[in-house]
Amino acid sequence: MNAPTHIPPPIPGEPERASMRTAIPGPASEALRARHHRYQDARPIHFYQDARKSLGNYMVDVDGNVLLDVYGHIAAVPIGYNHPALLAAWRDGRFDWCAGYRSALGVAPAPEWVDLVEKTLMRVAPKGHTRVFTFTTGAEAVENALKAAFIRLARRRRGGAQPSDGDLAATMLNRQPGVNAFKVLSFDGGFHGRSMGALSATRSKPIHKLDIPAFDWPVAPFPASHFPLAAHAEQNRAAETRSLEAVEAALDAHPDEVAAVIVEPIQGEGGDRHASPAFFQALRRLTAERGVALIIDEVQTCGGGTGALWAHEAWDLPEPPDMVTFSKKMQLGGFYCREELAPIEPLRVFNTWLGDPLRGAQLEVILEVIERDRLLENTRSTGERLVAGLEDLCRRYPAVLSGARGSGTFAAVDFPHAARRDAALTALRNRGLEVGGSGERTLRFRPALIFAPRHVGEALDHLESVCK
Amino acid sequence: MNAPTHIPPPIPGEPERASMRTAIPGPASEALRARHHRYQDARPIHFYQDARKSLGNYMVDVDGNVLLDVYGHIAAVPIGYNHPALLAAWRDGRFDWCAGYRSALGVAPAPEWVDLVEKTLMRVAPKGHTRVFTFTTGAEAVENALKAAFIRLARRRRGGAQPSDGDLAATMLNRQPGVNAFKVLSFDGGFHGRSMGALSATRSKPIHKLDIPAFDWPVAPFPASHFPLAAHAEQNRAAETRSLEAVEAALDAHPDEVAAVIVEPIQGEGGDRHASPAFFQALRRLTAERGVALIIDEVQTCGGGTGALWAHEAWDLPEPPDMVTFSKKMQLGGFYCREELAPIEPLRVFNTWLGDPLRGAQLEVILEVIERDRLLENTRSTGERLVAGLEDLCRRYPAVLSGARGSGTFAAVDFPHAARRDAALTALRNRGLEVGGSGERTLRFRPALIFAPRHVGEALDHLESVCK
Numbered sequence: 060m061n062a063p064t065h066i067p068p069p070i071p072g073e074p075e076r077a078s079m080r081t082a083i084p085g086p087a088s089e090a091l092r093a094r095h096h097r098y099q100d101a102r103p104i105h106f107y108q109d110a111r112k113s114l115g116n117y118m119v120d121v122d123g124n125v126l127l128d129v130y131g132h133i134a135a136v137p138i139g140y141n142h143p144a145l146l147a148a149w150r151d152g153r154f155d156w157c158a159g160y161r162s163a164l165g166v167a168p169a170p171e172w173v174d175l176v177e178k179t180l181m182r183v184a185p186k187g188h189t190r191v192f193t194f195t196t197g198a199e200a201v202e203n204a205l206k207a208a209f210i211r212l213a214r215r216r217r218g219g220a221q222p223s224d225g226d227l228a229a230t231m232l233n234r235q236p237g238v239n240a241f242k243v244l245s246f247d248g249g250f251h252g253r254s255m256g257a258l259s260a261t262r263s264k265p266i267h268k269l270d271i272p273a274f275d276w277p278v279a280p281f282p283a284s285h286f287p288l289a290a291h292a293e294q295n296r297a298a299e300t301r302s303l304e305a306v307e308a309a310l311d312a313h314p315d316e317v318a319a320v321i322v323e324p325i326q327g328e329g330g331d332r333h334a335s336p337a338f339f340q341a342l343r344r345l346t347a348e349r350g351v352a353l354i355i356d357e358v359q360t361c362g363g364g365t366g367a368l369w370a371h372e373a374w375d376l377p378e379p380p381d382m383v384t385f386s387k388k389m390q391l392g393g394f395y396c397r398e399e400l401a402p403i404e405p406l407r408v409f410n411t412w413l414g415d416p417l418r419g420a421q422l423e424v425i426l427e428v429i430e431r432d433r434l435l436e437n438t439r440s441t442g443e444r445l446v447a448g449l450e451d452l453c454r455r456y457p458a459v460l461s462g463a464r465g466s467g468t469f470a471a472v473d474f475p476h477a478a479r480r481d482a483a484l485t486a487l488r489n490r491g492l493e494v495g496g497s498g499e500r501t502l503r504f505r506p507a508l509i510f511a512p513r514h515v516g517e518a519l520d521h522l523e524s525v526c527k
Numbered sequence: 528m529n530a531p532t533h534i535p536p537p538i539p540g541e542p543e544r545a546s547m548r549t550a551i552p553g554p555a556s557e558a559l560r561a562r563h564h565r566y567q568d569a570r571p572i573h574f575y576q577d578a579r580k581s582l583g584n585y586m587v588d589v590d591g592n593v594l595l596d597v598y599g600h601i602a603a604v605p606i607g608y609n610h611p612a613l614l615a616a617w618r619d620g621r622f623d624w625c626a627g628y629r630s631a632l633g634v635a636p637a638p639e640w641v642d643l644v645e646k647t648l649m650r651v652a653p654k655g656h657t658r659v660f661t662f663t664t665g666a667e668a669v670e671n672a673l674k675a676a677f678i679r680l681a682r683r684r685r686g687g688a689q690p691s692d693g694d695l696a697a698t699m700l701n702r703q704p705g706v707n708a709f710k711v712l713s714f715d716g717g718f719h720g721r722s723m724g725a726l727s728a729t730r731s732k733p734i735h736k737l738d739i740p741a742f743d744w745p746v747a748p749f750p751a752s753h754f755p756l757a758a759h760a761e762q763n764r765a766a767e768t769r770s771l772e773a774v775e776a777a778l779d780a781h782p783d784e785v786a787a788v789i790v791e792p793i794q795g796e797g798g799d800r801h802a803s804p805a806f807f808q809a810l811r812r813l814t815a816e817r818g819v820a821l822i823i824d825e826v827q828t829c830g831g832g833t834g835a836l837w838a839h840e841a842w843d844l845p846e847p848p849d850m851v852t853f854s855k856k857m858q859l860g861g862f863y864c865r866e867e868l869a870p871i872e873p874l875r876v877f878n879t880w881l882g883d884p885l886r887g888a889q890l891e892v893i894l895e896v897i898e899r900d901r902l903l904e905n906t907r908s909t910g911e912r913l914v915a916g917l918e919d920l921c922r923r924y925p926a927v928l929s930g931a932r933g934s935g936t937f938a939a940v941d942f943p944h945a946a947r948r949d950a951a952l953t954a955l956r957n958r959g960l961e962v963g964g965s966g967e968r969t970l971r972f973r974p975a976l977i978f979a980p981r982h983v984g985e986a987l988d989h990l991e992s993v994c995k
Binding site for chain 2: 091145169255390
């Protein structure tokens with residue numbers, strides 16, 4: 060059952076361990092925050108980071124504190140800080156074709172972009188996916204995946220006919236009667252971004268949605284496995300059945316109006332909620348039968364954190380999802396899709412930049428490092444240690460910790476309630492562990508793929524100190 | 528009346544003139560397109576650009592053609608290709624703090640980001656604006672500006688009270704009765720982006736909106752000046768009065784529901800439609816009286832193309848706009864706002880990346896070049912030559928060209944109908960002028976700020992050849 064241990068080569072010069080000089084945030088961070096807050100909302104900032112001194116798994120802040128990072132700028136740091144391969148590529152001119160202007164990739168891209176698409180983005184495409192649409196962020200990825208799903212549904216409903224003049228006139232007035240009934244089904248606790256289309260599918264917390272108009276779209280309960288799985292098998296199965304029944308009921312209630320079902324492999328903002336492969340297999344069968352696009356939103360899970368580049372690969376689906384979104388660890392946003400989801404007419408899913416060539420070029424280097432250093436293997440074996448260690452802490456501190464769970468190093472553990480979790484976040488940061496919260500009372504781990512057994516040991520030490 | 532002539536220093540090695548080896552697209556571009564189109568929609572691509580050989584105002588394509596560029600990757604190239612100052616900054620390490628990872632700017636930014644915000648972004652802030660929110664694209668800028676306007680309206684309607692538990696529960700189900708009635712008023716022909724919130728305000732063309740659900744928001748006619756202004760003064764004034772009456776009627780029809788009016792200084796996608804300073808002054812007065820946020824969408828006009836960093840500076844408004852959006856020539860997206868538009872609670876207008884530090888660092892260099900080389904002065908004087916030259920062509924080829932207009936080098940001229948315009952675009956590209964279309968039958972000029980009198984002469988030569 061255990062993944063073979065593979066330890067990645069160390070990053071030369073990486074600190075041995077966190078070391079703290081001040082409380083977090085320290086005085087230099089607070090001085091910067093005071094300046095910064097005059098112009099931007101600086102309240103959410105944990106601390107200010109010394110970009111050049113940070114290395115590998117360790118962040119250095121402007122007060123000289125060295126923190127072990129298992130949060131990764133909200134799961135967006137794939138191979139740690141200042142990886143030698145990334146810096147060498149920058150220095151050696153591999154990105155020079157991106158240095159002299161920012162291009163509109165749908166108007167006049169450089170030939171290097173075609174190479175990137177073919178040799179990098181398509182090389183790692185999810186199985187069964189033939190096309191990739193690139194954007195800049197996860198929210199843009201989701202917005203555009205939803206648009207492609209709407210366009211497909213409208214095409215089917217028109218039966219290949221052109222839109223009428225009346226359709227076009229109504230469109231310009233935002234009064235497309237059938238189209239405005241189109242819906243996307245999402246799950247409670249789901250997070251899909253914060254622009255208004257994506258936000259209508261987001262069901263994470265009121266603060267994300269409050270006061271922003273939303274489309275009248277249906278929501279189903281996410282099954283949310285209880286851990287350890289063996290002890291809750293029946294309860295988990297029943298929750299998954301109820302969730303699938305709710306999905307089916309929502310599709311029945313809106314025949315031919317639900318263009319897509321969107322779901323995260325593991326709910327990232329919603330509290331690291333997991334479901335079983337059987338659940339996703341059933342969801343794939345159900346959506347395929349109804350002709351509803353299944354969008355797996357891998358914005359937070361993509362890029363290797365679960366031990367695979369795509370978390371959904373672990374499910375053995377009866378057929379591929381229709382679309383898979385990405386961003387964060389991939390450095391630019393986008394979605395992959397099956398051929399039939401690509402709009403037939405040009406320019407319907409389009410914008411000025413369509414991503415960022417430099418972030419694509421860096422992704423190429425990142426994927427080379429992941430392969431060369433076998434970082435997915437590392438993430439699987441290191442992740443098993445991490446989750447085993449969290450389970451051990453749950454056994455030893457049952458009044459504080461419960462529900463250890465994870466896939467690769469995409470791991471989490473629960474506190475009894477929000478106040479305890481928030482206090483732990485602060486205490487951990489002050490001991491030198493940069494870690495994030497998710498959901499109401501969960502601690503989430505989103506380290507880079509170079510997170511190795513020795514870092515697991517250190518992270519668990521910090522957590523145990525705080526439990527005591 | 529004439530702006531003083533200021534010619535920017537030449538870019539060393541910039542081509543003397545366009546020179547063509549093949550038709551556009553040439554065989555090397557077509558071979559790349561065939562490869563590219565297997566994975567992405569490559570139909571809209573004009574040609575593939577040699578990123579390293581392009582210089583100054585001239586694009587070099589993969590077939591060795593050299594084209595004078597007055598389109599600028601959809602108005603997004605501020606100081607031309609491979610400007611020596613940008614390349615030197617890259618080479619000399621000014622961007623090295625961005626090289627080793629991509630940061631989440633709301634979690635742990637580097638201190639360099641605070642400097643960028645204070646010394647660069649706020650230095651060029653529109654008058655009266657105290658805060659800047661950064662994002663990655665124009666659509667994200669608009670989405671988030673609209674969200675800030677909704678949050679402000681909701682705060683006012685609650686009179687400072689906290690949302691009730693019922694409000695929060697309804698929010699999670701997308702059923703906020705009052706909030707879902709919130710509206711944004713935009714103008715026909717307006718373009719504000721293609722994500723679903725921004726797209727609901729976009730009224731450019733059916734193809735941008737077809738089949739995508741939209742919010743039930745009102746639209747008013749954009750007045751659309753006719754040129755030359757002196758010959759159409761009365762007609763233009765009447766159109767502006769009708770437009771303002773329609774805005775007022777829409778606000779009356781939805782009391783306390785319209786959170787924002789959004790308008791471009793010059794409609795960029797909608798066909799380079801202009802309105803007078805008096806129109807915008809009246810719109811500012813009207814929105815201020817009603818407590819409706821006025822958002823000036825400067826995504827396409829920002830960064831100097833009109834001869835000022837912000838087009839709305841030309842209007843002498845009775846008070847500043849509430850928000851100003853930007854992207855394109857600024858290289859990253861965002862909005863500036865007056866203090867009262869910033870949400871009171873943290874994390875309400877937020878996402879993972881909040882922009883891109885590298886694109887911000889490049890903007891700093893770009894703004895230095897604009898100041899050092901007095902590129903706004905250049906753009907004003909060169910723009911006068913360009914518009915005068917277009918007017919001259921309109922007089923000499925009245926069967927082909929009409930409606931010459933512009934502000935700085937943000938200029939346009941009309942063809943009799945779409946087919947003639949589209950044929951001209953192709954013919955111009957084949958002669959060596961990369962130019963764009965807008966609206967139904969308009970040719971738009973969006974050159975870089977280093978576009979100088981000699982380039983005007985060449986562009987007009989190409990256009991005259993095509994008129995003949």
